[in-house]
Amino acid sequence: MLRKSSTLTAALTALVGGLASALAAPAAHAAWALNMPPGVTAMSQRIYGLHMTIFWWCVAIAIAVFGVMIYSLVKFRRSVGAVPDSTLVHSTKVEIIWTVIPVIILVIMAVPAARTLIQLEDTSNTELTVKITAYQWKWQYDYLDQGVSYFSTLARDSDAARQLESGTDVFTVPHYLLNVDHPFVVPVGTKVRLLLTAQDVIHAWWVPDLAVKKDAIPGFVNEAWFEIQADKPGLYRGQCAELCGRDHGFMPIVVDARSKEDFAAWIKAQAAEQKQASTALTRSAG
Amino acid sequence: MSIKSDTHDSNTYYIPHGSPWPIVGSVALFVLMWGAVLFLNEWASAWAFLPGALILAFMFFGWFATVINENEAGLFNLQVDKSFRMGMMWFIISEVMFFAAFFGALFYARVLSVPWIAGAGTKIFNPLLLWQGYNPGWPTNGPAKVGGFEDGSFSIIPAFGLPAINTMILLTSGVTITIAHHALRAGKRNILTIFLAATFLLGFLFVGLQAEEYGEAYKELGLKLSTGIYGSTFFMLTGFHGLHVTIGAIMLLIIWLRVVRGHFTPGRHFGFEAVAWYWHFVDVVWLGLFVFVYWI
Amino acid sequence: MAEHAHTAHAGVTHGADHDAHHGPAHGFIQRWVMGTNHKDIGTLYLIFACVMFFIGGTMAMIIRLELFKPGLQFVDPMFFNSMTSMHALVMIFGAVMPAWVGLANWMIPLQVGAPDMALPRMNNFSFWLLPFAFTLLLGTLFIPSGAPAGGWTLYPPLSLQGGDSFPMAIFAIHLMGASSIMGAINVIVTLMNMRAPGMTLLRMPMFCWTWLITAYLLILVMPVLAGAVTMLLTDHFFGTSFFSAAGGGDPVMYQHIFWFFGHPEVYILILPAFGIVSEIIPTFARKPLFGYETMVYATASIGFLSFIVWAHHMFTVGMPLAGQMFFMLTTMLIAVPTGVKVFNWTATMWKGSMTFEPPMLFAIAFLFLFSIGGFSGLMLAIVPADFQYQDTYFVVAHFHYVLVPGSIFGIMGGVYYWLPKWTGNMYNQALAKWHFWLSAIFVNVLFFPQHFLGLAGMPRRIPDYATQFADWNLVSSIGGFGFGLVQLLFPLCIWQCVRGGERATDKVWESAHGLEWELPSPAPYHSWETAPSMPVIAHGASH
């Protein structure tokens, strides 16, 4: 609950402190970002292109429509002596024009959108399948064919810093709230299929650079896929994108994209390790 | 509320001044809902419903009595009558939409979610990863066999048993009320009284048989409200319908009492017609239920 | 009082004593609690809406305060989620919808020449349900388990995890739904049955038309919401399986039912604003509304289309391709009738002779800022792009643009337009202009940066965020506090106007058209007891 006594003073300190820290914003984080990242898959770049296309269409329409409005506001004001033309009350012709033109624009927008959508839904020919299970509030990755499985949760330092009154300056925490203990390791240049489900409530797996956002729904399996470009290994960060309760804001995703060779080595080591661990477990149990 | 005789001019629209009933009704619903909250959160027993229900009954009684008195005093001109009719019609349409939500749930489950759980369409991984060996179909209580008997099994009520009889009962009641209406218009009060009585008796008979059916479903068939999606849709749809039949039958009873008291004229009988419309609405919903819940 | 001949048709009979015929009932309770006068009930609705706007706004301020900078400073995440959920429920069901019903109550009888609403007692009932509904809803803030925290959309299974507040919220929604349905029935019946003879449907002011369509939407979708939350209730308490796959149901089914209500609902929140803007612009452009009939048809088309677009809120749930395609295309189509409206408003200003009194300022800001919200809505409709936008602050920016400078500016514009008619006094226009300009500036500082946040990847409904989102959140919060503070000018301005001020003329605005302006200011307690005559109607008609 809101702690009433200190709220006001705290608000004022936050205001001053926030302003100060904004002005002194460390160059480390991508400050004042305005747009979506183009991402690292062919699909994400297409979607970025689509996003920019519709954005510019909207800008163009806005310039036209707002232009006329502003012109009227300047020109047809009584203070500059404008006289109303009360005969101008209806015109079937212009009304047809301004119904048809938007329809045409919409069709122009819809065609590439529909094409992209169809491609997005094509989950055939995938080379690696990973089942992702969402929990309140962590992710589980199951490499179905390799027998590797592990959980991924918010990194310790972020978790400590995010507590109320932690006293930590979160700007000092590396990748605050966007870091995990065990990243999701995938190969580049490979079509990876995700099978998403959840154990408790609905979550959504989202990594902006991959342009994948899909709900993880208890009792159902959803499919999604991505293929990271071969020259783009790296760490890509995302978050749960469906309200899932108290710690919805604290179940990030980190995708660790490695070259095919590195991935092969990694998964082999993991498989061996997990096999050993499980046999050790059965032996000690037996 | 005093009504001056010089004010009822048939050209004027009657606007009531001040009435306690709306605020009594609001309080009643509030208390009733609080009762429900207390009960559901296990803060109190089912008695918590009582105060709200009593105030609500008081409100209905008082409000309708007021309106009936005003009507008998001739305060309502044809335009007022039309307002009442339109109001009733739109109220019934809103009721239809309430049922539509539950019918929607039924269709969604039958046509989409149950097949999807079993892997239809693009959901091929559901049976592979989550619900191995689920045999979809209708009726179903889901892949986890929720509710029903210990072993998760349950049976359903065949359409052409009691439900068919109930259909006949409701359809007959639709006919009897129409006869009653014609009799009212023709001024044949005896026929009116008899057929109206027949209508609400049929209504109560229907409710009785439904209760009987519910008992059997719970005791012998393993069909309960908690029996998966079949039980959920079955009981919610037939339950809300049964509730509406009960309300409708009570309204018919009240209308009958008014008829016995000599209310309504061949030309002006909005109260009667409103209840008749309501009754037909309940009838039509039942036909939907019979076809989609019991039959196919 | 404008002269009007007695027509044979519509006079009025009042129930109570005849002495009170030309004034309010004696006694506070008689008038305000048991009353049936459409103006009094309208006033009650408007006051209620204003109180709720401030309560919902206070919750928004708590949200903006916590988001002022990264790291958790003030509230527990659960309480934050409650604030988000309650803010939305209070604003939508407590502020905007009651404000529309309040304006309908005040204006519809005046505008169509009716003596009152058609069903006055039900009118009182529908109002009085609201304070009780919100007592239940806001009461959840004071119980140990806390208020609902699953978002205003109440998606299961999350909402089913709710504690003792869960049934309270559900029953509150039932009461609000009942209230809305009764309000809508009253509007429809009034418009269909109480119009003065000669006031044909196609002579009705646009505010009446947009409200008529709104009322149809309300009647068709509020019961569906009631059904949806009832299923939540039985899933929670009585073991039904509507939203659980184990029993054969589906959590996504809830979303379909909810958005079948939810999408028409957002048009319920905006259509009356369209009507008000259509009244204001002709008055201050001194030119009749351009394409009146087209406006009527466009409104009806929007109403119709709103029923077949609902799943655009659920593109990420894994719908079949055909479904996604269908809902994308229908959603895009809504831009067409909406565009027609925007163009017609622009054409009304074209070759007009404009002055910029407070109502006009709000209407003009509405045109620009609502369109911006519409453009982002159109972007959201593009499914592949929505995969990137969905559940981010881009969506938050979209809907606040259509709701705050859309619906809220519509309400404020309407109040500033009709206030002199209600009180008989002109308000302090300078103060109202301050209110306008500061609001218009701050609302953009508040919500425009949220587009950037969303695109940069900030999810909605989170109490804390990664440091790269710090800058724009700071700006947005400052805009939020500014906008919030400025809103205090609104009740201040109204209060002053109620207390006194320069006498308003009957017409108030030099070139206002419509029956309401044929009555004296303030409008008498009982108006149009005898229907206006044809010449009066013709004089009032603006097209």
Ligand code: HEA
């Ligand atoms: C007043 C309320 C209101 C209004 C009017 C609208 C109007 C529109 N909305 Fe919005 N919307 C909301 C309230 C509203 N919305 C809310 C509350 C949510 C979030 C709910 C939640 O999740 O909590 C939401 C979410 C929402 C989503 C889901 C986003 C997501 O969660 O991923 C989508 C997707 O399609 C959408 C689309 C649209 C569209 C296409 C319109 C159209 O009607 C807009 C049409 C208008 C224009 C386009 C501008 C004017 C037109 C012209 C100038 C003509 C020329 C233009 C062209 C040809 C492009 N809205």
Ligand code: HEA
């Ligand atoms: C009509 C509807 C409506 C209105 C008017 C508003 C108004 C505002 N909204 Fe709201 N909002 C929604 C509907 C609305 N919102 C919905 C549907 C959601 C989604 C919820 C969900 O995800 O479930 C949402 C969510 C939402 C969020 C996202 C929360 C999250 O995702 O976690 C934010 C964050 O900034 C926000 C902010 C604001 C602000 C600052 C205002 C301001 O315009 C409010 C201004 C008003 C006041 C401030 C009150 C008046 C002034 C005072 C009380 C004086 C005191 C003032 C100070 C101390 C400064 N809203």
Ligand code: CUA
């Ligand atoms: Cu998991 Cu949100």
Ligand SMILES: [Cu+2]
């Ligand atoms: Cu929508």
